[in-house]
Amino acid sequence: MLRKSKIKNNIKFDIVVVGAGPTGIAFASGFSKTRLKVAVIDKLPRKIIANPKIDGREIALTHNSVNVLKKLGVWSSIPKNIVSLIKKARVIDGDSKYFLNFDHNEIQKKHLGYLVPNYIIKKNLYKKMKKISNISLIDKTECLSINIENQYAEIILSNRKKIQTSLVVAADSRFSKIRSKMGHSTFTRNFNKNMIVCRMRHEKTHKNIAYEFFRYNQTQAILPYVKNQSGIVTTANKDLTNNLMKMKKKEFNKEMENNFNNFFGKMRLVGKRYTYPMITTYAKKFVSNRFALIGDAAVGMHPVTAHGFNLGLRGLEILIDVINKAVKKGIDIGSVDALNEYQYKLHREAAPVYFATNSIINLYTSNIFPAKLTRQFALRFVNTIKPVKQTFLNILR
Numbered sequence: 375m376l377r378k379s380k381i382k383n384n385i386k387f388d389i390v391v392v393g394a395g396p397t398g399i400a401f402a403s404g405f406s407k408t409r410l411k412v413a414v415i416d417k418l419p420r421k422i423i424a425n426p427k428i429d430g431r432e433i434a435l436t437h438n439s440v441n442v443l444k445k446l447g448v449w450s451s452i453p454k455n456i457v458s459l460i461k462k463a464r465v466i467d468g469d470s471k472y473f474l475n476f477d478h479n480e481i482q483k484k485h486l487g488y489l490v491p492n493y494i495i496k497k498n499l500y501k502k503m504k505k506i507s508n509i510s511l512i513d514k515t516e517c518l519s520i521n522i523e524n525q526y527a528e529i530i531l532s533n534r535k536k537i538q539t540s541l542v543v544a545a546d547s548r549f550s551k552i553r554s555k556m557g558h559s560t561f562t563r564n565f566n567k568n569m570i571v572c573r574m575r576h577e578k579t580h581k582n583i584a585y586e587f588f589r590y591n592q593t594q595a596i597l598p599y600v601k602n603q604s605g606i607v608t609t610a611n612k613d614l615t616n617n618l619m620k621m622k623k624k625e626f627n628k629e630m631e632n633n634f635n636n637f638f639g640k641m642r643l644v645g646k647r648y649t650y651p652m653i654t655t656y657a658k659k660f661v662s663n664r665f666a667l668i669g670d671a672a673v674g675m676h677p678v679t680a681h682g683f684n685l686g687l688r689g690l691e692i693l694i695d696v697i698n699k700a701v702k703k704g705i706d707i708g709s710v711d712a713l714n715e716y717q718y719k720l721h722r723e724a725a726p727v728y729f730a731t732n733s734i735i736n737l738y739t740s741n742i743f744p745a746k747l748t749r750q751f752a753l754r755f756v757n758t759i760k761p762v763k764q765t766f767l768n769i770l771r
């Protein structure tokens with residue numbers, strides 16, 4: 375069972391993870407078969423971490439992400455009747471009939487990926503972590519500051535207690551306070567837009583195809599879920615999204631039917647609408663002495679390409695491997711020498727995805743004429759030039 379959070383002054387851990395979000399918990403759980411003593415700190419109470427609220431996010435997972443969740447022993451506990459399979463993905467520009475198509479056959483798999491509600495992933499991650507005896511959850515506690523010493527890092531907590539550790543791993547969101555306190559700056563982009571996510575039931579089948587419709591004042595995505603339902607994602611300026619949030623249910627349903635040109639027939643809102651600001655962040659450095667960033671704290675992706683958590687899982691997979699190798703070789707797990715390999719590998723994988731995604735969004739949300747022309751050309755370019763399309767498909771493997 376998970377250790378109770380009775381923390382005395384100057385208690386020692388090998389690794390302290392700040393943030394019990396999905397990345398922090400998944401990372402900590404990766405040390406279940408080791409002798410490392412790991413603590414996970416979160417300002418939220420255990421009750422909320424164990425039973426996360428529905429947040430409207432339907433998470434599209436790649437094959438690699440599912441493999442990571444299998445290795446952590448989490449995938450098998452997620453009921454399969456609430457997992458949807460994505461077979462194809464289509465990107466459509468404005469009202470054009472032309473679309474960019476990604477098909478599962480192109481990656482030699484039976485489907486492109488899986489769709490699982492975020493709260494289900496979080497709930498099952500916690501369920502797994504609570505059974506691991508070398509992990510302690512310190513809830514209702516904020517990490518206030520970190521002092522880096524030669525032999526250890528000292529963490530000052532909001533309950534005035536201090537803990538010592540060889541390595542601090544920040545998984546405290548894209549707005550990570552710890553990252554700023556440790557002097558790690560970011561490339562930050564505020565798109566000045568909001569995203570509304572909700573689930574809708576619709577008359578016509580989605581045939582397990584995900585769609586991204588880039589319109590001129592908003593983008594709409596549809597993520598095919600189970601039982602003729604889909605995750606509907608609308609990105610637009612704040613005035614428009616505020617209006618959509620305030621609309622009565624019936625009016626909202628009609629608006630969505632019209633927005634999709636009756637593509638899915640009658641549409642009905644299931645549950646609530648949730649809104650998120652569109653701000654992306656990319657940390658210039660992922661590591662420093664006794665400190666590493668993971669998940670959104672390292673790379674806070676734009677959700678439009680659905681890669682945030684996928685990159686988070688890839689990152690923690692690399693970092694777990696780097697730490698296990700250092701332990702085997704008897705190297706200090708907090709040393710920059712040990713952590714540099716993680717930084718190098720994650721930058722190499724994350725930078726192209728992050729910067730390409732932001733450029734695509736710039737292009738497809740611009741209303742100026744050259745951008746409209748370029749976006750028509752870009753879809754054909756990616757669709758027909760094999761190496762370019764392969765770059766996008768590689769991410770899905």
Ligand SMILES: Cc1cc2nc3c(=O)[nH]c(=O)nc-3n(C[C@H](O)[C@H](O)[C@H](O)COP(=O)(O)OP(=O)(O)OC[C@H]3O[C@@H](n4cnc5c(N)ncnc54)[C@H](O)[C@@H]3O)c2cc1C
Pocket residue numbers: 392393394395396397398415416417418431432433434435492515516517518545546547548551552569571650668669670671677680681682683684685686
């Ligand atoms: C609308 C939307 C749709 C998305 N869809 C997809 C998708 O389809 N596929 C995909 O791969 N990704 C998707 N993502 C991205 C994915 O949700 C995130 O990448 C993921 O949730 C990040 O998890 P995290 O653990 O890094 O951070 P978070 O979930 O933000 O967790 C951070 C945790 O840190 C805690 N914390 C913060 N500060 C402190 C502190 N000082 N001390 C202690 N605790 C602290 C918080 O309480 C929280 O529990 C989507 C995101 C959005 C917004």
